[in-house]
Amino acid sequence: MCHSYFVPPRNRGQTMSLPKASRYDSGVYECTADNGVLPHGMGTATLDVQYAPWIDPTMDDEITLMHDQEGFKLRCLADGNPKPHIRWRRKDTTLYWENPLRFHRVRYDVEGTYQCVATSGGFQEVTKDTFINIVGRPQLLGEESVSATAVAAGGTARFACDITADPMPDRIIWLWRDRDGIEKELTVASGEFITINKKRDMDVKSSSSSLTIKDVAYKNEGTYICRASNMFGSVQRNFQLQLTGEKSDQ
Numbered sequence: 001m002c003h004s005y006f007v008p009p010r011n012r013g014q015t016m017s018l019p020k021a022s023r024y025d026s027g028v029y030e031c032t033a034d035n036g037v038l039p040h041g042m043g044t045a046t047l048d049v050q051y052a053p054w055i056d057p058t059m060d061d062e063i064t065l066m067h068d069q070e071g072f073k074l075r076c077l078a079d080g081n082p083k084p085h086i087r088w089r090r091k092d093t094t095l096y097w098e099n100p101l102r103f104h105r106v107r108y109d110v111e112g113t114y115q116c117v118a119t120s121g122g123f124q125e126v127t128k129d130t131f132i133n134i135v136g137r138p139q140l141l142g143e144e145s146v147s148a149t150a151v152a153a154g155g156t157a158r159f160a161c162d163i164t165a166d167p168m169p170d171r172i173i174w175l176w177r178d179r180d181g182i183e184k185e186l187t188v189a190s191g192e193f194i195t196i197n198k199k200r201d202m203d204v205k206s207s208s209s210s211l212t213i214k215d216v217a218y219k220n221e222g223t224y225i226c227r228a229s230n231m232f233g234s235v236q237r238n239f240q241l242q243l244t245g246e247k248s249d250q
Helices: none
Strands: 027-033 040-049 051-056 064-065 070-074 078-079 085-090 096-098 102-107 112-119 126-140 146-152 157-166 170-175 185-186 193-203 207-214 222-230 231-245
Touching: 051 112, 051 126, 078 112, 102 112, 126 222, 146 157, 157 222, 157 231, 170 207, 207 222
Parallel strands: 064 126, 146 231
Antiparallel strands: 027 040, 051 078, 070 102, 085 096, 085 112, 112 126, 126 157, 157 207, 170 185, 170 222, 193 207, 222 231
8 A cells, every 4th residue: 555645845044143233234135045956045124224414524613704605505414214304404593494495685693603404213313513704894883874864063973883794894984074065084182072992792793883963063064984895895884964954153
């Protein structure tokens, strides 16, 4: 008598081990089995390695821009899995901008440190700082470049000139243009009734200067000019001084 028996196949397997999986190990892995009988067995496995956001370290730590420059943008490159959300934040504030960071027109008030912020679920946010330095010729703050002041005879006239610039103005001078169009520079020694005060604020890169004329007389009428300059150019503000009431040749 002949007997037949079913012999179950023997299962054998191989294990692949990655002791320290990195982001570069992500991909499709293929396993093949060959017992000499075609077709060969084949199987695949996909490995997805998640990792924290990573910001390109070659991005500049400081960028210098010219005041009044138009159309500036700065792109932050970052990678991660899951794909990170990239934004810009002004450091130590809650002001955010989308990537790339854009300025339609560069002003002195945009100077500061900006952080590229990369976030993805399950990981702590990653940041990289870039300081944006703004340079250019002096700019007037506040009033128009020309203003008129009327003072009664014997009164006091005060003019103030506020400037922002980088580098700071190397000189802020006051000039007087008389009724005949003749200009001369004013100094503390220009007369006993004239005083000039100056101050600087390095934190906000601003300078201010004021001119005071006491006991105003007809001879003081004219145009007073505040002029500031640095390596990029100069700017000035004109103040027209007129007397009210009866004029006298004092």
